[in-house]
Amino acid sequence: MTLIKSISGIRGTIGGKVEENLTPIDAVKFAAAYGVWIKQQRDKDNYRVVVGRDARISGEMIQNLVMNTLVGLGIHVIDLGLSTTPTVEVAVPMEHADGGIILTASHNPKQWNALKLLDSKGEFLNGVEGEKILKIAESDAMTFAEVDDLGKITKNQAYIDMHIDAVLELPLVNKKAIENANFKVVVDGVNSTGGIAIPLLLERLGVHPIKLYCEPTGHFPHNPEPLKEHLTDLSNAVVKERADLGIVVDPDVDRLAFMDENGEMFGEEYTLVACADYVLGKVPGNTVSNMSSTRALSDVTEKHGGSYEASAVGEVNVVELMKQNHAVIGGEGNGGIIYPDLHYGRDALVGVALFLSLLAEKKMKVSALRATYPSYFMSKKKIELTPQLDVDGILKAMEEKYSHEKLTTIDGVKIDFSDSWVHLRKSNTEPIIRIYTEAPSQNEADQLAEKIISEIKEIANI
Structure with a gap:
């Protein structure tokens, strides 16, 4: 079993020994270190942190430990409950909060969980700040609040709807064209929070979703990484239902992959390529992905007259280079779409909306759209x-x-x-x-x- 401490957070397997696994003691210790770091950023009377989780089985336990540790530090918590990584990222600035924590181990199996840490902009911490939190966790520099100064927990479960509102308000999301296209879509939510968020988004776009594994039980029906070898059931459902496409996300909904009408993968690397093609066709500009992502993004960017840059691997590195280059869209080849007009974080919801807008305007099948891009x-x-x-x-x-x-x-x-x-x-x-x-x-x-x-x-x- 494993516990991994890094600048991006702490992740590990549930149970076992302290400091060897993600135990309750490790969750409390790391949440406390983050809370101390939050208070070091700014001297003020009231601190607020947004907390949300995916549907994995250990999520409620870890979330209660994390939230009450923050309360013990005198920090007020906005509890989003079942949520998505991009939803928490969107909620932090909306709440004018000092930071956010997402409890998810992303595409890792159900025995894993993690604390992913955000700053006041709703963005992942850079290496310098992450290192500070690791040092605080190993020190004795934690002073907790006295009884009259404890924080409070406020529940707010409206943020998935508010996130969808923000997506639908984007000028490039062509809701009317999507509605008129009358798409038939199968959604694999891997029994996590994508099973809540993606069908809700599709319904708001005028698309009737066919749900596959959309109950947020945390019992993943297959390996939760959205790769071809794990998606036989989705492929079969797309063909059986004669659907126009299939959509699959990972448990925390920051990775996105599509399946064409024949039950074949569109290609996780090509999620970003297609969304970038759509955005660049409307708004000239530059793109960024990490160095291990497909060259097809560079090809498509140059076709539209923009310039492409590659960052070091890691979402925080992609975001930093996107800001430097004023990129209009970017992300990672693992199906992570970063669209700055909404926020600087990988977001499957905005990816779905942009992809369906492209498909509706092109009036072509998903397989035909894929054939228009360079093949690597x-x-x-x-x-x-x-x-x-x-x-x-x-x-x-x-x-x-x-x-x-x-x-x-x-x-x-x-x-x-x-x-x-x-x-x-x-x-x-x-x-x-x-x-x-x-x-x-x-x-x-x-x-x-x-x-x-x-x-x-x-x-x-x-």
């Missing part, structure tokens, strides 16, 4: 190395070997060839090099990965 294929592999090997030295040697190619070294080494690329990154927790490649065919992507692996093994003498 990815390979994702890793090499396990002995702890004694110098991983940084190996990456440096690969950088020198390919110095004549276009290189990016802000996050490992990315080598851009004329029609393909490879991205090499080391793990922060174990002696592993991750190797991501992309090429015009799956065979070429796999062959490029194997070639790079053999070169690394030769350098490392293994």
Whole structure:
């Protein structure tokens, strides 16, 4: 079992020993550290933090521990109950709150849970602030409130509806065209809060959803990561219902994937490509994704006359570069759409609304839309190395070997060839090099990965 402390929060498996798993004591300790950090940001009389959770089984227990720890620090809590990651992100500035906590382990299985931490803008903390919280958690610098100064918990379960209101008010969301298209859509909510939010959004858009696993029980009916091999039931339902498309999200609703009318994956990497194509067709501008995302976004951006930039892997890095480049849309290749006109966070709800607007205006089938985009294929592999090997030295040697190619070294080494690329990154927790490649065919992507692996093994003498 596992407990992982990082700058983005704390995550782990439920039960077991303290400091080895996500136990009640670990949840309290980390929530307290976050509360102390919140109070260090600004000297004021009243502090407010928004807290919401996905539907996983341990969520209510962890949420009660977290909320009452904040109350013990004299911080008032706005309890959203069952919610989504983007909904909490939207709620923080709406509430003029000092921060937010989302209790979710995202696409991890049901035994996992996590505390994801937000700042006063409803955005994930950067590395510097995350490090401060880790240090507070390991210190004795926690002073709790006296009895007359305890915080209070206020329930507000209207925020999913308010989030949907904000999506529908976006000028680029073409509600009338979507309603007129009379789409038939199957939704896989993986028995979490996407099963609440996505059908509600579709109904507000004039679409009647066919629900699959939309009861927020936390008993995930399949591996909750929205990948092809986990979505056989959705594929079968789309074909059986003769639906126009299928929609699937992860448990906290920040990742989004589509399925075409034939029950085939649109491609998680292409969620962002399609949404960007729609936005750039209306509003000229730039885009950003992380270095391990498909080149198709760059192709589509350039087609519309914009410029594309790649950030280091991690949502906070994507957001930072989007702000620097004034990107009109960005995100990650794992189906994460970041649309700044709403907020700076991955949001499946806004992704659904933009994608359906594009599909309705194009008046074409999902498979035909996919065929309009450049076709690339990815390979994702890793090499396990002995702890004694110098991983940084190996990456440096690969950088020198390919110095004549276009290189990016802000996050490992990315080598851009004329029609393909490879991205090499080391793990922060174990002696592993991750190797991501992309090429015009799956065979070429796999062959490029194997070639790079053999070169690394030769350098490392293994």
